[in-house]
Amino acid sequence: MTRPVNETTPRRGALKPDPRLSAYFSDEEERRAVTREMFDHAAPAYDRAEKLTGLGSGAWYRREVLRRNGLAAGMTLLDAAAGTGLVTVAAHELVGASGRVVALDPSPGMLAELRKKVAVETLEAYAESIPLPDDHVDFVSMGYALRHVGDLDSALSEYLRVLNSGGRLCIMEISRPASRLARVLMRFHIRVVVPLLARLTRSQGEVKRLWEYYGDTIEAALEPARILDAMRRAGFSDVNCSVTLGIFREYTGRKA
Numbered sequence: 001m002t003r004p005v006n007e008t009t010p011r012r013g014a015l016k017p018d019p020r021l022s023a024y025f026s027d028e029e030e031r032r033a034v035t036r037e038m039f040d041h042a043a044p045a046y047d048r049a050e051k052l053t054g055l056g057s058g059a060w061y062r063r064e065v066l067r068r069n070g071l072a073a074g075m076t077l078l079d080a081a082a083g084t085g086l087v088t089v090a091a092h093e094l095v096g097a098s099g100r101v102v103a104l105d106p107s108p109g110m111l112a113e114l115r116k117k118v119a120v121e122t123l124e125a126y127a128e129s130i131p132l133p134d135d136h137v138d139f140v141s142m143g144y145a146l147r148h149v150g151d152l153d154s155a156l157s158e159y160l161r162v163l164n165s166g167g168r169l170c171i172m173e174i175s176r177p178a179s180r181l182a183r184v185l186m187r188f189h190i191r192v193v194v195p196l197l198a199r200l201t202r203s204q205g206e207v208k209r210l211w212e213y214y215g216d217t218i219e220a221a222l223e224p225a226r227i228l229d230a231m232r233r234a235g236f237s238d239v240n241c242s243v244t245l246g247i248f249r250e251y252t253g254r255k256a
Contacts, residue, residue, distance in 0.1 A: 021220055024213060028150045032106070032126075035148060035213075039083070040109030042210040046084050047113070049207040061248075062172070063090035066141060069170045069252055074098040075138040078162060080127045080155075081105055081145030085114030087172070091141060092118050102137070104130060127155040132162045139163075142171045146227070146251075147217040156234035163255040169236060171227075171251040174218055175243070186247075187215055227251055 025031040073096040079088045082103035104123040140159045231239045236253030
């Protein structure tokens with residue numbers, strides 16, 4: 001079952017668009033329209049491009065992150081910004097038949113691809129306004145999409161609201177490498193190598209535009225300290241950030 005996008009006006013505290021993203025949109029309303037169109041158009045070829053990129057890591061890594069951070073059989077999980085379901089599938093395997101997974105994303109095109117892989121409830125909505133009751137899920141996951149959120153404080157407050165007491169939040173994200181050389185290599189890989197491989201494998205042209213946007217959002221991503229501070233402001237405890245290979249970050253917290 002799919003519920004429609006909630007078009008509520010973003011609350012105060014919405015992030016101002018980074019100057020590096022001004023070529024795509026100028027305000028939150030335009031950001032939502034532009035990004036939804038990009039994701040909808042790229043959805044059929046998204047998984048292939050993600051595999052070519054290699055920056056989203058593999059299925060094993062996503063599953064291991066969830067398992068290591070406490071997702072287990074019988075739990076109820078909300079996968080925010082689920083996209084085509086790369087994290088959703090891993091979560092569904094872990095919670096098993098006795099558990100429940102809800103996938104949330106504002107892009108109907110991405111959710112359509114997700115439903116081809118796994119039978120879970122889907123919500124067509126934004127992380128800043130989740131159409132679920134308070135104290136409803138045991139675990140909230142978000143895979144490589146935090147930098148696409150327009151209002152970080154609202155999204156984190158919503159995650160805390162829908163979590164049961166003691167529930168866990170796990171956000172996987174790609175961050176800028178520390179060294180300048182590594183940043184240059186990553187940018188070259190996303191902007192040059194992936195579009196070339198996409199053409200050779202006949203992936204849709206819309207993927208090129210989306211991956212250019214991906215590269216710019218990585219460059220414009222918030223520093224980890226700001227994300228951790230926002231998690232604490234929202235009310236999360238046991239807030240932590242770990243990093244793998246200098247790129248893959250896991251932001252975790254718990255609802256007291």
